[in-house]
Each structure stands twice: as structure tokens, then as C-alpha cells.
Amino acid sequence: MAEPLIFAIPKGRILDEALPLLAEAGIVPGADFHDKDSRALRFGTNNPDIDIIRVRAFDVATFVAHGAAQLGIVGSDVLEEFKYSEIYAPVDLDIGHCRLSVAEPRELAETDDPREWSHIRIATKYPNFTRRHFEAKGVQAECVKLNGAMEIAPALGLTRRIVDLVSSGGTLKANNLVEVDVLCEVTSRLIVNRAAFKTRPAVMALVERFREIVAAR
Ligand SMILES: Nc1ncnc2c1ncn2[C@@H]1O[C@H](COP(=O)(O)OP(=O)(O)OP(=O)(O)O)[C@@H](O)[C@H]1O
Ligand SMILES: O=P(O)(O)OC[C@H]1O[C@H](OP(=O)(O)OP(=O)(O)O)[C@H](O)[C@@H]1O
Numbered sequence: 001m002a003e004p005l006i007f008a009i010p011k012g013r014i015l016d017e018a019l020p021l022l023a024e025a026g027i028v029p030g031a032d033f034h035d036k037d038s039r040a041l042r043f044g045t046n047n048p049d050i051d052i053i054r055v056r057a058f059d060v061a062t063f064v065a066h067g068a069a070q071l072g073i074v075g076s077d078v079l080e081e082f083k084y085s086e087i088y089a090p091v092d093l094d095i096g097h098c099r100l101s102v103a104e105p106r107e108l109a110e111t112d113d114p115r116e117w118s119h120i121r122i123a124t125k126y127p128n129f130t131r132r133h134f135e136a137k138g139v140q141a142e143c144v145k146l147n148g149a150m151e152i153a154p155a156l157g158l159t160r161r162i163v164d165l166v167s168s169g170g171t172l173k174a175n176n177l178v179e180v181d182v183l184c185e186v187t188s189r190l191i192v193n194r195a196a197f198k199t200r201p202a203v204m205a206l207v208e209r210f211r212e213i214v215a216a217r
Contacts, residue, residue, distance in 0.1 A: 005050045005202055006042075008064055008072035010057040014188050017095035018073045024213045025206065027052070049202060061087060061191065070196035070203050077165060077186045080129045088197055089189040091210045094217065096188035098167040100126065102181040105154050109178045123153035124163040133183050151175040 007027065009018055022028070029052050033043045043052045053069060058078055063069040065084035075096050079089055102122070104112060119140045124130050127143035134141035146153065150162040151171055165186065166172060166179055190210045196203045 002049070002200070004048065005071060005196075005200065005206075006063070006069040007050055007052050008055055008060040008069035008074075009052060010060050010074065011054050012057055014057070014073060014075065014096045015054075018093075018188070021073075021093060021095070021210070021213060022052075025209045058082075064191050064193050067193045067195060070193050070200060071206060072191045073188055074191055075186050075188050076184075077126065077129070079189065079191070080184065081126045083128070086194050087191050088194045089191045090207050091190040091214055093188045093190055093210070094214055096186065098165045098186045100129070100163060100183040100186060101166045101179045102161055102163050102183065103151075103166070103172050103177040103179050104161045106176055106178050108154075108160060109180050112180065114181045120161055121159040122161050122163050123150050123159040125150065126163055129183070130163045151177060 009015060026047065027050055028046045029043045030045065032038050032040060033052065041053055041055070045052055053063065055063060057075060060072040060074040061078050061082050061084060064072040065082070065086045073093065077100055079087065102114070117139045119142065120134070121142045121144065122130055123144045123146050125146060125148065127145050130143050131141050144159055150164040152175065153159050153162055154177065155175065162177070163183065169179065172179060190207065192203055192207060197207070
């Protein structure tokens with residue numbers, strides 16, 4: 001019998017929107033998945049041929065790229081940051097809507113014009129994407145990599161600007177920052193390892209199933 005397929009899903013905020021989609025696709029994790037005290041990371045599902053692993057959002061892409069997981073759900077922000085050639089992202093799941101934006105302190109924004117930038121310092125979780133995005137516009141972006149709480153960087157003088165995810169804008173507002181430029185819109189995608197997609201028919205079948213589910217919504 002073939003090893004079960006491994007489906008990687010992120011721990012964070014995408015999870016609540018992803019679980020109903022998984023259920024529609026016929027994948028329901030065991031009760032231990034919802035046990036807050038459990039330290040387990042791998043879970044069986046109602047389908048003996050599919051196990052779920054719950055990992056950090058950025059690591060979903062890493063597991064799938066290396067073939068350690070065959071499928072995953074991840075934000076397009078993460079895909080843009082890594083650009084893994086081994087990942088195929090065939091289905092936009094229409095969940096996890098937000099955008100990647102440049103933000104800066106309100107006082108700076110009053111006189112700042114992004115069209116005049118030639119060199120900027122940015123604190124971000126997305127240094128590769130940020131550099132690439134600004135390079136294409138002829139702007140040199142010097143990035144300081146952070147793993148979270150970017151919004152505190154300008155007030156403490158680490159960098160004047162940040163690139164981070166924005167949805168309601170509430171986090172920026174609470175930190176006296178304003179959005180001055182949008183790099184891209186973000187949604188979550190179903191991703192598969194390219195080799196697994198070619199060699200394991202069950203992976204291709206699941207891709208088709210997710211396509212149908214999204215089309216019917
Ligand atoms: N405010 C938001 N609204 C909608 N989707 C979001 C929002 N913030 C993040 N996302 C999506 O959720 C994914 C995970 O978000 P985020 O990185 O904030 O989670 P996290 O729990 O902090 O992850 P980690 O702890 O692994 O860094 C992002 O890659 C993005 O695609
Ligand atoms: O515009 P808003 O609706 O305020 O959303 C934006 C916030 O959401 C994300 O963080 P999240 O809440 O996932 O926590 P994190 O800081 O752990 O990444 C993101 O990094 C922003 O901080």
C-alpha cells in the first residue's frame with residue numbers, strides 16, 4: 001500500500017477558512033486535531049490515505065517544495081517570497097484575502113511621495129519579494145528581515161518603512177502607520193509538489209476536486 005498523502009496546512013489565521021474547504025473535499029481531521037492541549041503535529045483524517053500536518057505558514061511551502069508533503073494550502077504572499085519551482089499552485093481558493101503594502105508613520109506620509117523613491121530601507125517578513133518588486137521599478141530596497149510585529153519597527157527607528165500584510169488596516173492604525181503603496185493582492189492557494197502531481201493520481205484527483213468546489217461557491 002502507498003504511504004498516505006501528506007497535506008500541509010498553516011497553523012495561523014487561514015486555518016478556520018481552510019477547514020470547511022477540506023471538509024467539502026472529503027478530508028476531515030481526527031478529533032485530536034482540535035485538542036488545544038495536544039502537542040501532535042501530524043493527524044490522521046477520515047480518509048486513511050491522507051494525513052494532515054499543521055505547520056507555520058512559511059513552512060507549508062518548504063514541506064511541499066521538498067516533497068515531504070504532497071499538497072498544501074498557503075498564501076500567495078509566501079509563494080511570491082520563495083518562488084519555489086517545485087511547487088505548482090493550480091487553484092486560487094478565494095480565502096485569506098489581504099494585500100502586501102508599504103506603510104510608514106503618518107507624519108512621514110504627509111510629505112512623502114513613493115514615486116520619488118530611489119533608495120528605501122524596509123523592515124519585512126518578505127525581503128526577496130520586496131527587493132524584486134522595487135528593483136523592477138528602479139528602486140533599491142534595503143531590507144531588514146523580521147518574523148513578525150513589523151509595525152513596531154518605524155517607531156523604534158529600525159527602518160522608516162515596512163512591507164506587511166494589511167486587511168482591515170486596524171494593525172497599522174493602532175501603530176500610527178498609513179499605507180502608501182500596494183505591492184500585490186493576496187489570497188490562499190492550493191499547492192502541490194510537481195513530481196507528486198505527475199506520479200500520484202490521487203494528487204491530481206484532489207486538485208480537480210478543489211477546482212470544482214471553488215467553481216461552485
Ligand atoms: N490580516 C490578514 N487577513 C487575511 N489573511 C491574512 C492576514 N494576515 C495574514 N494572512 C494570510 O495568512 C497567512 C499566515 O499569516 P501570518 O503569517 O500572519 O500567520 P502567523 O500565524 O503569524 O504565522 P507564523 O506564526 O507562522 O509566522 C499569510 O501568509 C497570509 O496569506
Ligand atoms: O490589517 P489588519 O486586519 O490589522 O491585519 C494585518 C495584520 O494581520 C497579520 O498579522 P496576524 O494577525 O496574522 O499576526 P502576526 O503578527 O502573528 O503575523 C499581519 O501580519 C498584520 O499584522
